[in-house]
Each structure stands twice: as C-alpha cells, then as structure tokens.
Amino acid sequence: xxxxxxxxxxxxxxxxxxxxxxxxxxxxxxxxxxxxxxxxxxxxxxxxxxxxxxxxxxxxxxxxxxxxxxxxxxxxxxxxxxxxxxxxxxxxxxxxxxxxxxxxxxxxxxxxxxxxxxxxxxxxxxxxxxxxxxxxxxxxxxxxxxxxxxxxxxxxxxxxxxxxxxxxxxxxxxxxxxxxxxxxxxxxxxxxxxxxxxxxxxxxxxxxxxxxxxxxxxxxxxxxxxxxxxxxxxxxxxxxxxxxxxxxxxxxxxxxxxxxxxxxxxxxxxxxxxxxxxxxxxxxxxxxxxxxxxxxxxxxxxxxxxxxxxxxxxxxxxxxxxxxxxxxxxxxxxxxxxxxxxxxxxxxxxxxxxxxxxxxxxxxxxxxxxxxxxxxxxxxxxxxxxxxxxxxxxxxxxxxxxxxxxxxxxxxxxxxxxxxxxxxxxxxxxxxxxxxxxxxxxxxxxxxxxxxxxxxxxxxxxxxxxxxxxxxxxxxxxxxxxxxxxxxxxxxxxxxxxxxxxxxxxxxxxxxxxxxxxxxxxxxxxxxxxxxxxxxxxxxxxxxxxxxxxxxxxxxxxxxxxxxxxxxxxxxxxxxxxxxxxxxxxxxxxxxxxxxxxxxxxxxxxxxxxxxx
Amino acid sequence: xxxxxxxxxxxxxxxxxxxxxxxxxxxxxxxxxxxxxxxxxxxxxxxxxxxxxxxxxxxxxxxxxxxxxxxxxxxxxxxxxxxxxxxxxxxxxxxxxxxxxxxxxxxxxxxxxxxxxxxxxxxxxxxxxxxxxxxxxxxxxxxxxxxxxxxxxxxxxxxxxxxxxxxxxxxxxxxxxxxxxxxxxxxxxxxxxxxxxxxxxxxxxxxxxxxxxxxxxxxxxxxxxxxxxxxxxxxxxxxxxxxxxxxxxxxxxxxxxxxxxxxxxxxxxxxxxxxxxxxxxxxxxxxxxxxxxxxxxxxxxxxxxxxxxxxxxxxxxxxxxxxxxxxxxxxxxxxxxxxxxxxxxxxxxxx
Numbered sequence: 018x019x020x021x022x023x024x025x026x027x028x029x030x031x032x033x034x035x036x037x038x039x040x041x042x043x044x045x046x047x048x049x050x051x052x053x054x055x056x057x058x059x060x061x062x063x064x065x066x067x068x069x070x071x072x073x074x075x076x077x078x079x080x081x082x083x084x085x086x087x088x089x090x091x092x093x094x095x096x097x098x099x100x101x102x103x104x105x106x107x108x109x110x111x112x113x114x115x116x117x118x119x120x121x122x123x124x125x126x127x128x129x130x131x132x133x134x135x136x137x138x139x140x141x142x143x144x145x146x147x148x149x150x151x152x153x154x155x156x157x158x159x160x161x162x163x164x165x166x167x168x169x170x171x172x173x174x175x176x177x178x179x180x181x182x183x184x185x186x187x188x189x190x191x192x193x194x195x196x197x198x199x200x201x202x203x204x205x206x207x208x209x210x211x212x213x214x215x216x217x218x219x220x221x222x223x224x225x226x227x228x229x230x231x232x233x234x235x236x237x238x239x240x241x242x243x244x245x246x247x248x249x250x251x252x253x254x255x256x257x258x259x260x261x262x263x264x265x266x267x268x269x270x271x272x273x274x275x276x277x278x279x280x281x282x283x284x285x286x287x288x289x290x291x292x293x294x295x296x297x298x299x300x301x302x303x304x305x306x307x308x309x310x311x312x313x314x315x316x317x318x319x320x321x322x323x324x325x326x327x328x329x330x331x332x333x334x335x336x337x338x339x340x341x342x343x344x345x346x347x348x349x350x351x352x353x354x355x356x357x358x359x360x361x362x363x364x365x366x367x368x369x370x371x372x373x374x375x376x377x378x379x380x381x382x383x384x385x386x387x388x389x390x391x392x393x394x395x396x397x398x399x400x401x402x403x404x405x406x407x408x409x410x411x412x413x414x415x416x417x418x419x420x421x422x423x424x425x426x427x428x429x430x431x432x433x434x435x436x437x438x439x440x441x442x443x444x445x446x447x448x449x450x451x452x453x454x455x456x457x458x459x460x461x462x463x464x465x466x467x468x469x470x471x472x473x474x475x476x477x478x479x480x481x482x483x484x485x486x487x488x489x490x491x492x493x494x495x496x497x498x499x500x501x502x503x504x505x506x507x508x509x510x511x512x513x514x515x516x517x518x519x520x521x522x523x524x525x526x527x528x529x530x531x532x533x534x535x536x537x538x539x540x541x542x543x544x545x546x547x548x549x550x551x552x553x554x555x556x557x558x559x560x561x562x563x564x565x566x567x568x569x570x571x572x573x574x575x576x577x578x579x580x581x582x583x584x585x586x587x588x589x590x591x592x593x594x595x596x597x598x599x600x601x602x603x604x605x606x607x608x609x610x611x612x613x614x615x616x617x618x619x620x621x622x623x624x625x626x627x628x629x630x
Numbered sequence: 631x632x633x634x635x636x637x638x639x640x641x642x643x644x645x646x647x648x649x650x651x652x653x654x655x656x657x658x659x660x661x662x663x664x665x666x667x668x669x670x671x672x673x674x675x676x677x678x679x680x681x682x683x684x685x686x687x688x689x690x691x692x693x694x695x696x697x698x699x700x701x702x703x704x705x706x707x708x709x710x711x712x713x714x715x716x717x718x719x720x721x722x723x724x725x726x727x728x729x730x731x732x733x734x735x736x737x738x739x740x741x742x743x744x745x746x747x748x749x750x751x752x753x754x755x756x757x758x759x760x761x762x763x764x765x766x767x768x769x770x771x772x773x774x775x776x777x778x779x780x781x782x783x784x785x786x787x788x789x790x791x792x793x794x795x796x797x798x799x800x801x802x803x804x805x806x807x808x809x810x811x812x813x814x815x816x817x818x819x820x821x822x823x824x825x826x827x828x829x830x831x832x833x834x835x836x837x838x839x840x841x842x843x844x845x846x847x848x849x850x851x852x853x854x855x856x857x858x859x860x861x862x863x864x865x866x867x868x869x870x871x872x873x874x875x876x877x878x879x880x881x882x883x884x885x886x887x888x889x890x891x892x893x894x895x896x897x898x899x900x901x902x903x904x905x906x907x908x909x910x911x912x913x914x915x916x917x918x919x920x921x922x923x924x925x926x927x928x929x930x931x932x933x934x935x936x937x938x939x940x941x942x943x944x945x946x947x948x949x950x951x952x953x954x955x956x957x958x959x960x961x962x963x964x965x966x967x968x969x970x971x972x973x974x975x976x977x978x979x980x981x
Contacts, residue, residue, distance in 0.1 A: 053981075238973070241967075243967070244963050244967050247958065278954040279954075280954060280965060287751055287754075291721070294715070294721075294722025295722050297723060298713070298724060299726035301713060301723070302727040304958050306729075418970070457727070458691075458734050461687045464711050466711075466712040466713075467711070468713075468714040
C-alpha cells in the first residue's frame with residue numbers, strides 16, 4: 018500500500034482505540050454504516066475485551082474501494098482515545114499517517130513521531146462545555162470523534178443524521194444530542210485542520226446489492242428459514258449473539274398472529290452438555306433443532322456427539338471458534354477447533370463439518386446443515402469463528418428460494434410403516450449406508466430403541482463381534498455417501514500455477530487479496546478453499562495437481578494440514594503451513610509475506626514470523 | 631448377553647383394556663437383570679399402570695441414561711420408542727424430545743447413580759423447567775454394573791457387601807425435588823405393588839414433572855445385613871404416609887373414604903387421585919411441613935412413602951414457552967419458513 022500522505026481515495030484504514038462500555042461501538046457503527054451507505058465497500062473489525070466496562074477496545078475500519086474483506090495489516094489513521102494504550106497505538110500508525118487524540122490533556126512526550134501528522138482535538142473539553150452529566154459527557158466524547166473524522170474524510174453529515182434518525186426512531190431527542198456532538202467535532206476539525214485529508218472518501222456505487230451483516234445474525238436467519246423449531250444453548254462468547262438473533266427473528270416471524278403462540282421452543286440450558294442433549298432429543302423426535310457454542314462447549318459436548326454419531330441421530334451445532342486452549346482469549350478469533358470437531362468423542366467417530374467463509378455462507382450453510390444432518394442422520398458442525406460471527410461483513414444480499422423444501426431424509430411415514438412386515442432400524446436397503454428411521458407417536462410397529470451401546474442392524478443390543486462390526490462398517494459407507502453430498506471446494510485455478518494456496522473459513526478474504534497482490538508482483542498461484550469435512554473428491558484432485566501447497570489456517574498446530582494428510586493421499590512434504598494464531602483476524606500482508614519468503618527467499622529483507630499482522 | 635424377545639403368546643381369556651390390549655401388549659424384551667432385582671417389579675408396575683390407563687403404546691416415549699435401571703426401558707412397552715442415552719443426561723434428551731412433540735407421554739427411568747451423582751445437575755434443571763414427564767428413580771443405593779460401590783443415596787452407616795462403611799450423608803431425591811419446587815413427589819418400594827401402580831398412573835397423568843423415587847433393592851450387591859437398602863431393611867423401615875388411589879376419567883368415584891381423611895385431586899385431563907392419609911398428622915399439600923416431616927422421620931431411619939407432595943402445576947415448559955397445542959414437529963414448513971419476501975424486509979435493516 019502506498020504511503021498515507023499521498024492522495025488515496027476510498028482506500029485506507031482507520032483504527033479507533035477506546036475503552037469498552039463508553040458508547041464507542043455506536044460511534045464506530047455510525048461511521049462504518051455512513052461509509053457503506055455512500056456506496057463504498059468497507060470492512061469493520063472489533064477487537065474487544067472479555068469484560069463489561071473499562072478495558073481497552075479497538076475498532077478497525079478499512080475503506081476499500083476494491084471490495085476487500087480482510088485486514089490490510091496497516092493503520093493509516095489512528096483515533097487514540099484510550100490513555101492506557103496510547104503509546105502502542107501511536108506506534109502502530111504507518112509512516113505518513115495521522116493521529117487524532119484528545120488534546121484536553123496534551124501528551125507532548127508521546128508525540129515523538131516525526132513521520133506522522135498529529136491532530137489534537139479537545140474532545141473532553143468540548144463535550145464538558147456542551148453537555149451535562151458525567152455519563153452523557155463520556156458517551157458524547159466518542160460521538161464527537163466521529164464528527165472529527167467526518168470532517169477529515171469528507172463524510173456526508175446528512176447521511177449521518179439519517180442513520181441517527183433510524184437508530185433513534187423512538188427517541189428523537191437523542192438524534193439531536195448526538196448530532197450536536199457530531200457537529201462540535203466536525204466544526205472544530207474544519208476550523209483547525211486542512212480538511213479533507215488526502216485520505217478521504219468519495220461517493221461510489223460499489224455496495225449495490227450488498228448488506229453489512231455479521232455471521233451469527235446470518236446463521237440465525239438461516240435457522241429460521243430452514244424451519245428450525247427447537248433452539249437450545251448455553252451462553253458462551255462468541256456464539257451467544259447467534260441465539261439472541263434467532264430469538265429476535267423468531268419473535269418477529271414465528272409467532273402466530275391470532276393466538277400469540279410461538280412456533281419455536283427456545284431453551285437456555287444449564288450447560289452445554291444439556292444443550293446438545295436437547296438438540297439430539299428434539300431431532301430424534303422429528304424437529305429441526307440446533308445449538309450454538311464455542312470451543313469449550315464443544316469439549317463438553319463430545320460424549321453426546323459420539324452418541325449421536327453411533328445412534329445415528331441428526332443434530333446441528335454451530336461452533337463459533339475463539340482462541341484456545343482452555344478459556345483462552347474468549348473475545349479473539351481462531352480456527353482452533355478443526356481437529357476437535359472432526360473427530361469429537363471417543364471410539365471411531367467422525368463428523369460432518371462445514372466451513373463458512375463469511376456471513377453470506379453462514380446463512381446458506383445453516384440451511385444446508387439441517388438438510389445434511391437429516392439426510393445423513395448424524396451431527397453436522399458448522400465451524401464459523403469470532404471474526405465471521407461477530408464482525409459486520411459486507412456481503413451479497415441473502416437470497417431465499419421459495420421453492421426450497423427441507424430434506425428430512427429417510428423418515429418413514431405411517432403409510433410406509435404399514436406396508437412393512439417388520440421395521441428394523443439399521444438395515445441398509447439401498448447401499449448408501451443410510452437406513453430408514455421412524456419417529457415416536459406414529460405407529461407401534463415402527464418403535465425401536467435408540468442406544469449408544471453396541472447394537473445389531475436390527476437395533477437390538479449386542480456384544481457379538483460380527484454384529485457389532487457390521488454396523489460400524491456400514492457407518493463408513495455412510496461416510497462415503499456424505500463425501501458426495503457435502504459442499505464442494507471452491508477452486509480458482511486460473512493461474513494454472515504449480516503453486517497452490519489451500520485454506521478454509523475466514524482466511525478467504527485475506528487470501529483472495531493476497532493472490533491479487535502476488536499477481537501484481539509476478540507470482541501466480543492457484544487457490545482452493547475447502548468447505549466441508551469429509552473432503553469432497555475435488556480436494557484430492559487439487560492437491561495432486563500442485564507441486565507446492567501453502568496451507569493457510571488460523572491455529573498453531575496446523576490442524577487443517579493434519580486433516581489433509583490424514584484424509585487424503587497428499588505427501589506431507591508438499592505442504593507448507595502459513596499459521597496465524599495471535600487472535601487477530603489474518604491479514605493479506607501475512608500471506609503475501611509468507612508465500613514470498615518461501616518462493617523468493619533472497620529478495621526478502623527479513624522473513625516475518627507468525628506474529629506479524 | 632444378547633437381546634431376547636419375549637414370545638407374544640396371549641391367552642384369549644386375558645383381560646383387555648379400553649383399547650382392546652392385554653397386559654402382554656405393554657411388555658417389552660425379557661429382562662437381563664439378576665433374578666429378584668427390585669427393578670423388575672417396577673417394570674411390572676409400569677406395565678400394569680400403562681395397561682390400566684389404556685395408553686396407546688406408540689404415544690409413549692421411554693427414556694433412560696446408563697446403569698441397571700436404565701436398561702429397564704427395554705423391558706416394557708415394546709410398541710413405544712425408547713432412547714437409552716448417556717450416563718446422567720436423560721433429562722436433556724427428554725427435554726428436547728418433549729420440546730419437539732408435546733403430545734406424547736414421556737417416561738424416564740433412572741437410577742440413584744444416574745440421577746444423584748453424574749446426572750444431578752440435569753435432574754435439578756428438569757424439575758426447575760417443570761418438564762412434563764414421569765421420572766422414576768430405581769433407587770438401590772449402589773452401583774450394580776460396576777459391582778457394588780456406594781451411590782450418593784447410600785445412608786450413613788450403611789455397609790457395603792465387601793465390608794466398607796459409608797460415612798457421607800445421602801442425597802435424598804424426594805427432599806431435593808420438594809426444595810426445587812416439583813409439583814408431584816412420591817416415594818415407594820418395589821415390593822409394594824399396591825402402592826406403586828396407582829402412583830405411576832397418577833404420575834403419568836400429572837401435568838408437569840412427576841417424580842417417583844422407588845426403593846428397589848439390589849439383590850446382588852446391596853441385600854445383605856448392614857445394608858439400609860435391602861429388602862428386609864426396607865420392609866421394616868418404610869412407612870406408608872399417604873396412599874394415592876388413581877381414579878380414571880371414566881370411573882365414578884365411590885365415596886367409601888371418610889370425610890377428612892381423603893382428599894380428591896382432579897388432574898388436568900379430568901381423572902382424579904384420591905389421597906388417603908394413613909398418617910393423620912401428614913399433609914401432602916403443604917410443601918414446607920411435608921418436607922419437615924419427611925426429614926424428621928429420615929433422621930430416625932424411616933422412609934415415609936406414598937404421594938408425599940402434590941399440587942396442580944400451571945407452568946410446565948410449554949405453558950411458559952407459549953408453544954402451540956400442535957406438536958412443533960408437526961408444523962408445516964410453510965408456517966415455519968418466512969419466505970423470500972420476508973427476507974427482503976429483514977435485509978433492509980442491514981443496508
């Protein structure tokens with residue numbers, strides 16, 4: 018990226034450092050949305066603490082006319098509102114960049130950088146003079162910096178007012194007070210600094226047909242549209258907002274207007290063990306049910322996942338991955354549950370996993386997860402992460418096909434049951450490894466006993482070697498069927514290069530940008546984004562067709578690479594890992610550097626370690 | 631051990647219930663438990679109660695966890711679906727199943743290990759949620775399948791078969807359930823069929839969480855001298871306090887009980903339980919006093935039995951959730967999925 022002091026319209030990054038619980042989230046959303054409404058593609062990432070009030074929090078807004086969805090790895094404008102992190106925030110600004118700080122308390126000792134431009138705005142003083150009450154003054158101070166940025170970047174104030182009017186539709190007095198704070202900052206900046214900066218925004222038409230939405234909201238919408246009726250969960254960051262969103266949408270779209278009855282059951286469980294138990298009980302009984310959790314919850318659910326695998330009960334689980342191990346960093350992102358989810362539980366177990374790359378895919382994969390779970394009669398885990406789940410992403414409008422009908426799998430109805438002489442739960446009639454099931458309450462002839470203990474194909478308890486093994490082997494056959502049903506990888510082989518990037522999930526945005534950058538530097542690479550486990554057949558082909566493969570993932574132990582070596586024929590020696598696991602979302606710069614360090618080692622001044630970016 | 635199907639041979643003269651079913655129609659697979667196991671008597675009582683209530687077998691759902699007791703769901707009502715889940719987690723399976731289809735009759739069978747140790751949390755929360763089910767604990771104070779360790783219901787001073795004495799106080803499911811607000815709490819003994827069968831009938835008809843703790847001696851590991859859960863000890867120390875007669879909807883109440891000693895309770899479906907107080911000082915409708923009395927008697931080694939506490943509950947899970955009367959799993963997809971136009975409206979918020 019070019020230096021910050023050259024003119025760069027609609028292509029730069031702002032980072033805002035504040036303290037959580039001070040209303041900065043409203044200011045940041047306001048900024049981002051007003052840019053988005055101006056037709057300019059924008060990315061927002063929230064780095065927040067596992068805390069309610071008083072700890073450092075950052076918000077990164079990347080204005081990106083080319084529509085990139087990942088971090089750039091560079092900060093051009095820093096709004097430093099938090100004294101505690103001031104020193105490191107100032108350090109992070111790129112050469113030629115800008116610092117906006119609250120000059121009510123001047124900090125000459127910290128302003129030592131010669132290569133940046135410093136704008137001091139007495140935000141606290143301005144707000145103290147114009148607002149009453151301690152809380153209001155703190156909140157307005159943060160709205161005020163949005164006004165400063167509006168002036169510096171040349172944002173349209175009318176658009177900001179319009180957004181405030183929508184947000185506070187029921188409290189018009191708040192529109193006025195917020196607008197007053199915006200104007201204070203705006204006027205001060207216009208009077209004092211050379212507005213607008215060379216880094217500024219200009220109206221575009223790059224967001225038509227797009228929305229700004231987070232993955233948890235999109236996944237929740239998917240669950241509503243897929244016809245899920247039972248939602249059971251235990252609160253855990255960063256998955257909780259998925260359940261909150263489901264409740265919000267269901268309250269709006271699933272309540273019978275005449276009777277007031279709710280066409281869904283919403284159950285806050287006592288823990289994750291109970292949550293998954295409820296999902297299994299409900300899906301065994303014919304409802305579409307799901308839970309949302311994060312790594313620690315998946316650990317707790319292991320036993321039940323094994324039961325559902327072996328007793329062949331559908332279940333849908335959203336794992337919004339966060340940083341592990343153990344409690345880890347609950348408000349930071351990682352792809353650390355890949356291995357755990359693939360083989361969760363003791364004994365020979367393996368689970369269908371889906372890897373959405375963005376909120377749009379969260380929506381569609383939520384629907385697909387229910388179809389796959391019911392078709393395959395097995396748990397399906399959707400592995401999102403905090404970055405996808407809790408950050409607002411620009412993505413294409415979600416579409417719904419009114420012709421969609423759920424795939425309920427092989428569930429025998431009363432008529433089919435009556436035609437049977439006798440029903441046996443685990444006899445594979447058509448060779449796909451999937452056997453017909455029945456639901457309670459339909460017919461006594463269809464009754465069977467679901468169990469996690471050894472059973473025969475007739476559903477009866479067994480400790481007989483051959484009978485046990487027959488069922489276990491049939492489950493492998495079902496796994497082979499799963500391979501054909503899961504979403505295929507997304508492959509971009511336009512470069513036709515001997516080098517390929519292989520990745521999954523939220524790395525996608527950074528990789529696609531990195532591919533562009535590499536191309537501009539004369540390095541062509543192919544790209545495969547894997548979207549499911551088991552790996553679809555095209556995965557094997559892509560791996561075989563490339564001499565050198567960079568496996569990009571966000572964990573320390575190269576879990577995805579391990580899965581590839583376990584489940585495909587690829588030789589380990591052809592796989593190079595690019596591992597990003599510091600808790601921040603991966604940036605394109607990290608990938609570009611990693612690839613070039615391997616391909617052009619001598620041209621690199623210093624190879625960057627995994628911590629960079 | 632393999633699955634053994636019971637031969638279905640019914641004598642034509644066997645009595646039939648309102649649905650035309652004989653008791654044999656409510657039986658299941660042959661029990662593989664030890665001969666003389668108290669659990670088999672409870673199974674027989676469930677068969678009797680289900681037959682007497684003329685339940686449709688396919689409308690019953692049998693749920694269990696892990697342990698000797700949890701195996702028994704295979705031994706009754708073979709026409710009902712069963713789910714033998716994982717240790718201590720049956721309540722969550724029951725909750726999910728019930729959420730999906732509120733129209734079925736859920737019977738959970740658990741043991742003292744399954745309920746009071748590994749499953750204590752789920753047990754408590756099922757009560758708290760007032761899950762509409764009958765929950766039977768087959769309580770023998772011992773872990774049978776792992777050969778004789780004390781369970782959390784073992785009494786202080788009770789001696790294990792291998793000679794060890796238990797010093798930790800027991801967790802009593804009856805007192806616990808009463809504390810947690812359960813609306814139907816009973817205790818019985820596997821050897822007292824007269825008491826147990828009507829209790830099961832009433833429990834099945836109760837709307838909300840119904841608990842029956844059944845003392846059920848383990849003949850192999852806990853039936854010796856020094857055990858406080860043996861047949862001999864239980865017979866000597868159990869005190870029927872309240873007898874519950876279950877009166878189905880279609881039968882007239884014959885008022886042969888003396889005024890003041892009986893208390894008829896109307897269930898949600900119109901059937902009744904007539905409580906007959908055997909201990910005049912005991913009041914099964916007063917949660918606090920009843921609990922105090924149960925506790926007092928336990929201190930001297932006596933177990934009060936019968937329907938120890940009952941009240942009409944109006945807050946079972948679905949009532950609070952405001953779910954429709956039709957089971958959630960029966961709702962048409964068109965009712966559930968809002969459609970493309972609705973999605974378009976939702977997206978306006980995200981522009």
